[in-house]
Amino acid sequence: MLDNVWLIPLFPLIGFLINGLFGKKIKNEAIIGGIGTLMIFMSFIVSCGILIQLVGLPAEQRVFEKVIFPWIHAGNFKVDMAFLVDPLSAVMIMVVTGVGSLIHLYSIGYMHGEEGFYRFFAYLNLFCMSMLLLVLGANMLVMFIGWEGVGLCSYLLIGYYFEKKSAGDAAKKAFVMNRVGDFGFLIGLFILFWWFGSNHNIWTVNFVEIKAASHLLPYGGVVTIATLCLFLGATGKSAQIPLFTWLPDAMEGPTPVSALIHAATMVTAGVYMIGRMSFVFIKAPETMLVVAVVGAATAIFAATIGTAQNDIKRVLAYSTVSQLGFMFLAMGVGAFGAGIFHLMTHAFFKACLFLGSGSVIHSMHHALHKGHLHDDAQDMRNMGGLKSAMPITFITFLVSTIAIAGIPGFSGFFSKDEILWQAFANPYHGGVNIILWGVGCLAALFTAFYMFRLVFMTFFGESRINPKVKEYLHESPLVITIPLMVLGFLAVVGGFIGMPKLMGMLPNYFEHWLDPVFELAKEYGATYAHTGAHYSHALEWGLMGFSVVVAVIGITIAFTMYMANTKLPGKFTSTFPALHRAVYNKWYVDEIYDFLFVNPCKAFGNLLWKGFDVVIVDGIVNGTGKLVMACAAGLKGLQSGYVHNYAMGMALGVVGILALYLFR
Amino acid sequence: MVSLNSYLILSAILFAIGTIGVLTRRNAIVIFMCVEMMLNAVNLTFIAFSKYLGNLDGQIFVLFVMTVAAAEAAVGLALMIAFYKNRESIDVEDMNMMKW
Numbered sequence: 055m056l057d058n059v060w061l062i063p064l065f066p067l068i069g070f071l072i073n074g075l076f077g078k079k080i081k082n083e084a085i086i087g088g089i090g091t092l093m094i095f096m097s098f099i100v101s102c103g104i105l106i107q108l109v110g111l112p113a114e115q116r117v118f119e120k121v122i123f124p125w126i127h128a129g130n131f132k133v134d135m136a137f138l139v140d141p142l143s144a145v146m147i148m149v150v151t152g153v154g155s156l157i158h159l160y161s162i163g164y165m166h167g168e169e170g171f172y173r174f175f176a177y178l179n180l181f182c183m184s185m186l187l188l189v190l191g192a193n194m195l196v197m198f199i200g201w202e203g204v205g206l207c208s209y210l211l212i213g214y215y216f217e218k219k220s221a222g223d224a225a226k227k228a229f230v231m232n233r234v235g236d237f238g239f240l241i242g243l244f245i246l247f248w249w250f251g252s253n254h255n256i257w258t259v260n261f262v263e264i265k266a267a268s269h270l271l272p273y274g275g276v277v278t279i280a281t282l283c284l285f286l287g288a289t290g291k292s293a294q295i296p297l298f299t300w301l302p303d304a305m306e307g308p309t310p311v312s313a314l315i316h317a318a319t320m321v322t323a324g325v326y327m328i329g330r331m332s333f334v335f336i337k338a339p340e341t342m343l344v345v346a347v348v349g350a351a352t353a354i355f356a357a358t359i360g361t362a363q364n365d366i367k368r369v370l371a372y373s374t375v376s377q378l379g380f381m382f383l384a385m386g387v388g389a390f391g392a393g394i395f396h397l398m399t400h401a402f403f404k405a406c407l408f409l410g411s412g413s414v415i416h417s418m419h420h421a422l423h424k425g426h427l428h429d430d431a432q433d434m435r436n437m438g439g440l441k442s443a444m445p446i447t448f449i450t451f452l453v454s455t456i457a458i459a460g461i462p463g464f465s466g467f468f469s470k471d472e473i474l475w476q477a478f479a480n481p482y483h484g485g486v487n488i489i490l491w492g493v494g495c496l497a498a499l500f501t502a503f504y505m506f507r508l509v510f511m512t513f514f515g516e517s518r519i520n521p522k523v524k525e526y527l528h529e530s531p532l533v534i535t536i537p538l539m540v541l542g543f544l545a546v547v548g549g550f551i552g553m554p555k556l557m558g559m560l561p562n563y564f565e566h567w568l569d570p571v572f573e574l575a576k577e578y579g580a581t582y583a584h585t586g587a588h589y590s591h592a593l594e595w596g597l598m599g600f601s602v603v604v605a606v607i608g609i610t611i612a613f614t615m616y617m618a619n620t621k622l623p624g625k626f627t628s629t630f631p632a633l634h635r636a637v638y639n640k641w642y643v644d645e646i647y648d649f650l651f652v653n654p655c656k657a658f659g660n661l662l663w664k665g666f667d668v669v670i671v672d673g674i675v676n677g678t679g680k681l682v683m684a685c686a687a688g689l690k691g692l693q694s695g696y697v698h699n700y701a702m703g704m705a706l707g708v709v710g711i712l713a714l715y716l717f718r
Numbered sequence: 719m720v721s722l723n724s725y726l727i728l729s730a731i732l733f734a735i736g737t738i739g740v741l742t743r744r745n746a747i748v749i750f751m752c753v754e755m756m757l758n759a760v761n762l763t764f765i766a767f768s769k770y771l772g773n774l775d776g777q778i779f780v781l782f783v784m785t786v787a788a789a790e791a792a793v794g795l796a797l798m799i800a801f802y803k804n805r806e807s808i809d810v811e812d813m814n815m816m817k818w
Contacts, residue, residue, distance in 0.1 A: 694815040697749075701740050 055103040056118045057136045062097045062104075062147060063186040063472045069093030069179035077172025077673040087162035090175035094158050094182050098151035101243040105144050113570050116141055118190050119262060126195075130257035136263060142329055142571045145394060146189035152565045153318045154182050156537035160409050162311040163533035164416060169175035173310065174214060181207035185319050189326060194243050195257040197327070201239065201291065204320045205232045211315060212307040224303035231300040235290015239327075242283030246334070249276050261330060265574065268333045272580065274340060281334060285348075288324025292378050294352045299644055301375055305367040309412030310707035312367060317374045317408050318401040325397050327383045332390045339582055343483055346386025350477075350493040353379030355641070357500035361507065362637040365432050366411045369508050373458070374404055376497060380473050383494055387483065388579050389476030390572045395552045396469035403454040403466055406541035410451035413530040413538065414512060417444060418519070420682045425523030434508065439517035443527040446535045448513050450542030453507050457545040459502035465549030470498060471601050472554060473477075478597060481583035491597075495604050502608025509617040556594055725766035732759035746798050746808040750791070757787050 069090050077086050108116050158178060165174050180693035184203025205228075213225030243259065249271075251257040256267050271277050288294070293301035304316045311372045315321070328335055328345065335341060360372035377400050384393030394402040415442075418431040427438050441448040457466035478491040517524055529535065552564035615622045627634040636642065692703075732755055739752030761780045768776030798808050805812055 201772060695812050698741060699809040701749075705737060 055102070055107045056139055057120060058119075059104060059120050059139055059190065059601065060099060060122050061100050062151070063183045063190065065093040065097045065100075066179040066182040066186065070176050070183060073172050073179065074176035077176055081170065083162070083166065083171055083658065086172045086175050087158070087165075090179050091155060091158040091162065091342040093179060094151060095155045097147075097182070097186065098155050101147040101151045102142075104139060105148055108139065108141065108144050113566075116570060121192075130251065130255075130400065132257070133193055133259060134194050135196060136192035136260075137190040137196075138596055139190070140571055142326075142394065143189050145398060145568070146326055147186060149398055150185050150189060150319050151180065153313060153401050153541070154185075154404050156540055157310050157314040157318075157405065157409065160313075160412070160534055160537040161308075163201070163531050164310055164412055168308075170214065174211075177207055177210045178311075178314070181211065181315060181320070185323075188323055190411060192261060194246075194261070197330075198239065199244070201323060201327075202236065204315070205229065205291070208304070208315050208320055210305045210594050211311040214307050214311065216377075221306040221456070224300070224306040228300040228304050232290045233295050234404065235287045235297055238283045238286025240287075240291070242280045242285075242287065245276065245280040249280070253660075264331075265333055268337070268574065268578070271334065273337050277334060278338040278340045281331075281338045282344065284327065285341060285345055288327055288382075290324075291327075292321050292324030292382070293375050294324070294348050294378060294382055295355060298352060298356065298375050299640075299647060302368055302371040302640070305365070305371050309367065309408060309415060310369070313405045313408035313412065316371065317404040321374065321378055322397045322401070325378065325385060328385045329394050329571070330389050332385075332572050333578060335385070336388060336575040336579045339482065342386050342388065343486065344386070345382055346477070346483060346486075346490055349379045349382025349384070349386050350490050350497070351379070352376065353383060353497035354493050355379075355501065357497045357504065358637055359640045360504040361500060362634060364434050365430075366414065366434050366437070366508065366512060367408070367432055369434075369504060370404070370407055370411055371499065373398050373407075373505065376501060377404065377458070378568075380470060380494065383477055383490060384473040387477050387480035387487075387490065388575070389473060390575060391482065391568045392469065392472040394411070394568060395564050396473055399457070399465040399545070399548050399552075402456040402541055403464075404543035406454040406538060406545050407458070408530055409534070409538055409541065410447050410454065413444065413447040413534050414440060414451075416530055416534070417447075417527050420528075421519065421523040421526035425520060426447065426528045427520055427523060429520065434511040436519050437512045437517075438515045438519070439513070440527065441513040443473050444513075444529045447538060450535075450538040450545075451513070452509060453542045454545045455505045457549075459505055460498055460601060460611060461604055463546075465545055465547070467602075468549035468554065471598055472552070474498070474601055475554075475594060475597055479589050479594075482579060484584055486709055495601060498601060499604045499608045502605040503612045506609045506612035507616050510612060514617060515620070542629065554594075554598075556591060556598075570677070686688050703717075722766055722770045722792075725762060729759045729762040729766070732756075732762065744770055744809050744811055746810050746813075749810060750798075754787060756793070757783055 072089055073080075073086055080086055102543060108118075118139040119136055120139070121134045123135050125131075125135045126133045158175070160173065161178065165171055169172065181204060184200045184207055184622075186200070188197055188200025188204060191200055209229040212228050213222050215221045216225075246264070247257070247259055250267060251266070254267065256263070256270075258264060258267070260716055274445065286297075287564045290297045301316055305312055307316070335345070356372045356375035356379060360369050360376065363369045363372065377396070380402070381393045381396050384390070384396060414437065415431050418437065422429055422431055453464070457464035460467045460470045474491060474494045477494050478487055480487060483490065519527070552562055554559045555562050615626070639645075736752045736754075736756035736759060739755070740749050743749050743752065761783055764776040764780045764783070768774060768780075801813065802808050
């Protein structure tokens with residue numbers, strides 16, 4: 055089975071080719087959607103087979119590299135098109151193909167009747183292929199192909215409704231911001247390649263070879279620079295400060311896209327990359343601190359913005375940014391396993407939340423459409439009381455919300471609590487630990503608050519939709535609700551495989567599973583870890599209890615403000631108008647970026663246009679023409695058209711030539 | 719016995735008359751005749767030198783020149799007829815369209 059790993063990205067590629075080339079002719083939605091879904095589902099089956107075989111092997115043999123074909127062999131530089139199967143990539147392919155299959159299935163229902171139905175499925179399959187290349191790549195260049203491929207698909211899918219200007223703008227924004235990150239990724243790659251090559255004559259970009267040679271890397275210094283560059287790439291792809299503003303705008307794309315690309319898979323690529331390169335990152339203590347701080351800062355920053363948004367998808371988008379911050383916090387404190395664990399549970403509950411919101415929007419849209427109303431179908435102020443109309447959506451949504459809020463027993467609790475505990479107890483960052491943990495807890499509080507605010511505003515209370523169309527609200531079809539139920543189920547039980555040892559009910563399978571991947575990083579980290587601090591089980595239990603209390607407080611505040619006393623939010627905004635305005639306008643980050651980067655770029659562009667292009671470039675081009683014209687104007691008098699003049703010219707010429715000949 | 723110089727002087731006079739005619743006359747037929755006169759002036763020089771040097775090359779050249787002149791007369795007169803049909807004139811002052 056391991057030998058057949060190349061099938062995993064191949065299936066979606068076939069789907070992409072079929073739908074992309076012939077989709078327009080096929081027309082039949084069932085066939086197009088069926089092909090798209092079937093292809094990714096076949097990948098899922100192969101992935102399952104690989105996972106099962108991997109589980110059967112002893113832990114230290116769970117690394118397998120499959121070379122598909124030699125790619126670039128030039129002198130010292132050797133790169134193959136090769137796939138790497140190890141516990142980490144196995145987790146990722148399971149998430150990508152599993153969640154991907156469900157979202158493909160969901161899309162058949164959600165995208166029904168859309169004009170570019172085939173285009174949507176072609177892009178979605180292309181995305182899956184790129185993402186699988188990214189996570190399976192055995193060297194940094196194959197990973198980079200996937201890295202760029204998912205960026206391209208993200209661009210195409212955000213701009214799916216390209217006739218809308220806002221969608222086109224959002225797509226461009228996402229692409230340009232990702233390019234900034236990709237630039238960092240490439241520079242980091244080059245630095246590592248150059249350092250190994252010039253110092254130790256190891257010319258490689260292969261992960262296994264870098265891992266084997268990683269003991270040669272110094273602590274800090276060049277590794278810090280390389281990893282900071284790589285981390286810049288991660289911030290671009292995973293929407294962290296400073297490159298996070300594209301993700302909320304990416305909600306212009308269809309909802310399944312938001313679920314698959316902008317919540318469950320692509321945006322986790324940065325986290326995965328750090329996990330894959332953990333043995334390099336851990337050698338740069340400064341970078342680790344930067345990663346942790348950026349992660350914590352993003353977690354709290356995005357969470358605050360999420361509390362004031364009214365668009366249901368935007369709240370979820372900021373929630374995604376915030377949760378990705380948690381993952382980076384985990385990576386930054388050396389808890390790579392916890393970060394990947396949160397990546398997985400987040401994929402389950404956030405995909406479920408996005409698909410649930412899609413189901414709500416779908417229903418709202420239909421109702422408003424039937425009533426010929428032009429209210430915003432995504433605005434939560436138009437919703438309310440949907441739980442009776444859409445029971446399945448409601449229950450799955452509620453379950454996922456509880457999971458993300460961190461209530462014990464649900465998947466989000468296990469992963470988030472693990473991250474908070476590791477942030478507190480990690481031995482790497484000295485006194486910063488407590489701050490990281492505190493910020494994380496605060497972000498968790500906000501998370502619980504804004505998520506329950508969303509649930510209360512959408513599903514509870516009085517219906518605020520125009521009464522004319524209330525009767526048209528109905529539950530979505532099965533093709534939409536089945537993925538919801540599966541994901542909702544996973545959002546509940548997905549966490550048990552990573553239950554902390556402390557609870558003692560189950561061993562922490564997930565951590566053991568990833569141990570071989572992160573072992574080396576732990577070993578390297580030990581050289582600068584602050585030893586001595588040993589925390590008691592009581593403290594761990596206490597902090598766990600504390601994070602539960604934090605979540606409950608968040609939920610209670612949301613309940614008080616949006617259920618019990620609905621006048622409170624209004625009172626709050628009128629008491630602190632400036633604060634509310636700042637949060638509602640996303641702390642004016644977009645405006646600041648416009649001022650700092652976009653407008654100067656535009657001004658510089660204008661300068662080049664009006665100063666350089668018009669004056670100099672056009673001047674040279676037009677000047678050439680004008681010079682020729684001026685010469686011609688002087689000389690055209692010679693061509694009078696009169697035969698006599700020509701005859702005289704000939705006679706004089708003959709005389710001239712003769713004179714030259716005779717009197718030379 | 720007429721000396722070579724006499725032939726050459728006559729030839730030069732004929733050539734000069736022809737050249738002046740080409741440059742000053744307006745009637746295309748007259749210009750054409752002047753061109754013929756220049757050609758014949760050259761022919762005369764050829765013959766004179768041929769006789770003087772005792773070499774037949776010059777006379778053969780004259781035959782060639784006459785052939786070319788005949789062909790030229792045919793083409794030139796055809797052009798003039800075509801022009802006359804269009805403009806009802808063979809005045810070269812009217813042939814002034816070949817300019818920018």
